[in-house]
Amino acid sequence: MVSVNVTSRLLILGGTSEARSLAERLDGRAGCDVVSSLAGRVASPLMPVGQVRVGGFGGASGLASWIDAHGIRAVIDATHPFAAQISRNAAAAAAASHVPLLALRRRAWVPSEGDRWHEVTSLEDAALILPELGCRHFLTVGRQGVSAFADVAGAWFLVRAVDPPAGRTPRQMELLLDRGPYSRDAELALMRDRKIDTLITKNSGGDGTAAKLIGARELDLPVVMVRRPATPAGVPEVADVSGAAEWVDAQIR
Numbered sequence: 001m002v003s004v005n006v007t008s009r010l011l012i013l014g015g016t017s018e019a020r021s022l023a024e025r026l027d028g029r030a031g032c033d034v035v036s037s038l039a040g041r042v043a044s045p046l047m048p049v050g051q052v053r054v055g056g057f058g059g060a061s062g063l064a065s066w067i068d069a070h071g072i073r074a075v076i077d078a079t080h081p082f083a084a085q086i087s088r089n090a091a092a093a094a095a096a097s098h099v100p101l102l103a104l105r106r107r108a109w110v111p112s113e114g115d116r117w118h119e120v121t122s123l124e125d126a127a128l129i130l131p132e133l134g135c136r137h138f139l140t141v142g143r144q145g146v147s148a149f150a151d152v153a154g155a156w157f158l159v160r161a162v163d164p165p166a167g168r169t170p171r172q173m174e175l176l177l178d179r180g181p182y183s184r185d186a187e188l189a190l191m192r193d194r195k196i197d198t199l200i201t202k203n204s205g206g207d208g209t210a211a212k213l214i215g216a217r218e219l220d221l222p223v224v225m226v227r228r229p230a231t232p233a234g235v236p237e238v239a240d241v242s243g244a245a246e247w248v249d250a251q252i253r
């Protein structure tokens with residue numbers, strides 16, 4: 001009898017803690033050869049275990065060519081819920097290359113009793129409503145989003161990001177370079193110390209950065225919550241790493 005070892009190459013589009021956990025879960029699994037992809041935006045990214053490639057593919061067609069050239073059998077889009085372009089590219093490329101695609105997307109946060117959320121659909125809309133809510137803002141929308149707040153008049157910002165913002169920034173601001181996870185106690189202390197009266201965040205979801213929402217609730221602060229962008233239609237979705245690992249098992253079986 002001849003036994004044949006068939007190894008499936010999988011591509012994880014990453015840049016999130018879920019993508020790293022999935023790479024770790026699949027690392028060394030029989031029949032599985034995993035490559036993680038990072039955009040290369042963060043100066044010192046947290047690296048997934050296993051093979052990693054860094055940098056853009058050159059749009060949907062570039063990604064499709066990469067999938068074909070590297071014999072990828074399935075793609076898991078485990079990018080951040082606000083990384084809408086790469087998710088659209090993944091959907092188009094997977095269709096063009098005839099490979100299955102799964103979206104691993106953590107659940108969105110939902111308001112709890114006592115929360116004072118103002119939901120908006122863009123960073124620009126968030127900036128517009130700030131003057132009616134307060135003047136000392138805790139801005140946690142990622143470094144790429146800071147420029148949308150550069151023209152808010154008469155306001156002070158505590159900007160927290162992993163790397164310094166690119167582009168224009170508010171005139172009055174303090175920059176705090178930090179990376180989660182954060183605890184409730186630390187978030188409360190930070191917001192109290194800086195006399196924060198408004199929190200601005202994208203609805204990223206997940207546990208790692210949710211403590212700021214608890215802090216805002218306990219301090220009775222308004223939260224400007226930017227809604228998630230639409231996800232590509234027809235792409236199956238799971239909310240956790242176990243669900244993604246089960247999907248992978250089904251693909252390589």
Ligand SMILES: NC(=O)c1ccc[n+]([C@@H]2O[C@H](COP(=O)([O-])OP(=O)(O)OC[C@H]3O[C@@H](n4cnc5c(N)ncnc54)[C@H](OP(=O)(O)O)[C@@H]3O)[C@@H](O)[C@H]2O)c1
Pocket residue numbers: 013014015016037038039041054055056057058059060062063078079080082083084085086087089141142202
């Ligand atoms: N947006 C956020 O709030 C946020 C937060 C935390 C982490 N991240 C992570 O940061 C990365 C960039 O996010 P973004 O919002 O700038 O993305 P995006 O706007 O959706 O994508 C812009 C371009 O960046 C490249 N790209 C994005 N993710 C990539 C990946 N995993 N591997 C290779 N190329 C990638 C692609 O370039 P080409 O067209 O050249 O292929 C894509 O067209 C993602 O990996 C995401 O998971 C984003």
